Amino acid sequence: MGHWPKPAEGSWTEHYPELGTGPISFRDSTSAEFYELEREAIFKRAWLNVGRVEELPRVGSYFTKEIEAARTSVVIVKGKVGVVRAFYNVCRHRGNKLVWNDFPNQETRGNCRQFTCKYHGWRYDLEGALTFVQQESEFFDVDTSEYGLRPVHCDVWNGFIFINLDREPRQSLREFLGPMITGLDDYPFDKLTERYDFVAHNNSNWKIFADAFQEYYHVPSLHPQQVPSEVRDPNGGFECAHFQIDGPHRLVSTAGTRRWLMAPEYMYPIERATRSGLVGPWRTPDIGEMPAGLNPGDIEPWGISNFQIFPNTEILVYGGWYLLYRYWPTSHNTHRFEAYTAFHPARTVRERVEHEVAAVVLKEFALQDAGMLGGTQAALETGIVDEFPLSDQEILVRHLHKVVVDWVQAYQHEHDMAGV
């Protein structure tokens, strides 16, 4: 081991001394009380990615988002001059859920000229203004200009739509994202619009699944099948080339060998036949020059960069395509997992087959990660062990749990001060 140079301090972890090197606790992932604090301290304060601008193709395009952690539903809509706005999904008249289709607890999407409440027919325009009250003369001095939809702070970064449920966000979206994430300002996400979308309902705390995708130490053990058995090294480890932390956000880059340069026995027959597989299509269309921020460690040959945007979004950029994960807590020990892979729109059937292969392989190995969750959560909840040693390869796990606790403590501190 030791193929990639570490920072002068001797390790990635010690390069960020605030992280410490001791064992960590996972009580933040087993406690219902802690989850109640997380809801207020994190999910009602941080900027949350809810989608992409391509999901709102026209004026009047909308989708709803259930944010269970904040006990709320939000409707995101493209207004008349193309501005993306977000509103609480609540009719101002009697509190009915304004936008839903077959069942109120299910997300929906579509296109409309206005929103009409199912209950009494109140209408709102795309900017949230109340435009029609049935039998308005029956009401008592209702000033319709006072009864628009309650707005949710909403902003867009490089095509990613974020909302913030705080009354007044402490930071703008750009300030929140910081220089490491906005180093991807010029990455052409808008060219990668062919999507394969996935949803899972997992039986663990949201952070436990996020942890599985922010370290690669587990790969040789949990995913030995990623290489054919003939070339498997039972003692082989995995070392990441670069780690970086910026505020609450994290990054890991790995090196990668171009697939077509690898010996054929390192790939499965279906990968060779389709020229696609574990790391996606072997060759992808030219999508232009890559921003320096994509590979801030200057790793050569560069493989992937995995950006963990606090609290619950991951953007993993491969050569010419990316995937995105979101972890939405639904209780202290369950979460909804959303994922998609995004490619350049296929120009040929062959390219479409390459995308299908990549999307299929991704699910295979993600299922192995998800298969661990129930056991991990149950074992952690026994409380038998609460000191867990983390390696330097797991620095990002250490960082996520530290930031979560920091945010909760900051919230508690403010609350205590306010209570005095």
Added chain:
Amino acid sequence: MPEALLPSAFAELEGFAQTWCLATETERWDRRLASSMAEMQQFYDAFFPRVEEAIDYCDKFPLDDIPEDALNLLHLIYSLVMVAMAVEIFKQPKPTDSADAVITRVGEPVP
């Protein structure tokens, strides 16, 4: 004799077409989990040697204008990819150690 589903050049695979020409990943996944390894091995052994040829055949058409028999062949290719995960990689229908995990594909391009 039922009507042929596949292009005549791939007539030898007609026996698999009723089972494996499936348009969505959800159908292909469900069929995989409902199949025995012997059934999948048989399909794999019959189709894998010709899959590159099948891709080339479908590749002659534009994505938005694929004739029905070629579209069926494309769906058969997708099923081979699905079955290859079980046959080549895991040697069992489900990914090893995936336990009770379920991941559902809820959006995909057509075809």
